[in-house]
Amino acid sequence: MSIADNIARIKSQLPPSVELVAVSKFHPVERLQQAIDAGQLLLGESRAQELAAKAPQLPQQVKWHFIGHLQTNKVRPVVAHATIIESIDSLRLLQAVEMEATRTSRQIDVLLQLHVAQEQTKTGFAIEELLTHATLQRLDNLSHVRIRGIMAMASLTDDNSQIQREFTLARNAFELLRDEFFAHQPHFDIVSMGMSDDWRIAVDCGSTMVRIGTAIFGPREY
Numbered sequence: 001m002s003i004a005d006n007i008a009r010i011k012s013q014l015p016p017s018v019e020l021v022a023v024s025k026f027h028p029v030e031r032l033q034q035a036i037d038a039g040q041l042l043l044g045e046s047r048a049q050e051l052a053a054k055a056p057q058l059p060q061q062v063k064w065h066f067i068g069h070l071q072t073n074k075v076r077p078v079v080a081h082a083t084i085i086e087s088i089d090s091l092r093l094l095q096a097v098e099m100e101a102t103r104t105s106r107q108i109d110v111l112l113q114l115h116v117a118q119e120q121t122k123t124g125f126a127i128e129e130l131l132t133h134a135t136l137q138r139l140d141n142l143s144h145v146r147i148r149g150i151m152a153m154a155s156l157t158d159d160n161s162q163i164q165r166e167f168t169l170a171r172n173a174f175e176l177l178r179d180e181f182f183a184h185q186p187h188f189d190i191v192s193m194g195m196s197d198d199w200r201i202a203v204d205c206g207s208t209m210v211r212i213g214t215a216i217f218g219p220r221e222y
């Protein structure tokens with residue numbers, strides 16, 4: 001199956017309200033161009049240097065989603081190229097992005113990454129920690145960063161009921177945040193969850209954005 005076929009097949013199964021991010025990390029720009037030619041303009045990358053290398057080689061219309069763990073000392077190329085950083089996993093990182101966006105007079109959208117999986121290796125805010133008054137207060141007063149919603153990854157497991165539990169936790173946390181904290185801010189509307197192996201479950205649990213790599217581009221060559 002070609003990249004274009006894969007995109008068409010997935011899109012035909014996605015509800016029209018769910019956006020598809022094609023995760024292109026570790027694939028060469030020639031393959032990204034095939035996705036773009038098929039009309040896929042949302043691309044996801046997970047490393048700052050790789051994003052900085054690829055973005056200038058591809059059309060301006062591409063909207064880059066940054067989805068990987070980001071260190072505060074690498075925000076510069078990401079703020080320069082990404083339209084949205086989906087992987088804000090600490091207040092420190094949020095502040096670093098705000099500072100860099102302010103310095104370069106850019107506006108950037110972000111998602112708060114929630115830690116709902118069992119694996120300790122995955123990063124993100126613990127929901128209880130995020131919902132404390134002290135943390136929520138610090139999400140206010142951003143001048144160049146707009147918080148658009150949440151991103152979450154489920155555990156790597158065959159147990160679909162566990163994946164469903166984790167996505168439901170994330171969706172519920174999104175709704176709580178939306179209703180309690182981002183009320184009157186209609187742009188707080190993104191729930192990014194679901195990858196190649198679990199996007200159907202994620203959509204059933206209320207995802208509005210799936211991030212799919214392998215099922216579009218094939219296995220990655222690390």
Ligand SMILES: *Cc1c(COP(=O)(O)O)cnc(C)c1O
Pocket residue numbers: 023025046067068153194195196197211212213214215
């Ligand atoms: C790599 C990656 C994906 C895509 O994973 P696939 O299993 O290849 O679809 C999605 N989200 C994040 C955060 C990733 O790092």
